[in-house]
Amino acid sequence: MENIVDYIIGLGVLGIVIGIVYQGIKQADNIVGEPPVVEKKPVKLSKARLNALTKVQLEEKGKELGIEVDKKLLKSKIVNQVYKAQ
16 A cells, blocks of 8 residues: 555656656747847937938938939038938
8 A cells, every 4th residue: 555655646746757757848939939029110300300311321321221322412402302201
């Protein structure tokens, strides 16, 4: 009778150990897994911030936004184009 009780206790302890190991592996997979992809939203600049940029910088910002800026235009017109494209 004592052997059966020892056997049942041993199975219970074994079940607990297996459960702990399984939880550890599951938790490790969550930690090691791929990091979530976070999309950066482009920062919309105010007209005042755009006015602080040079024509060259405004041209680069326009390229980022997918528009072509004519540097021969007045800076205020370029600022308006870039602002509208945001």
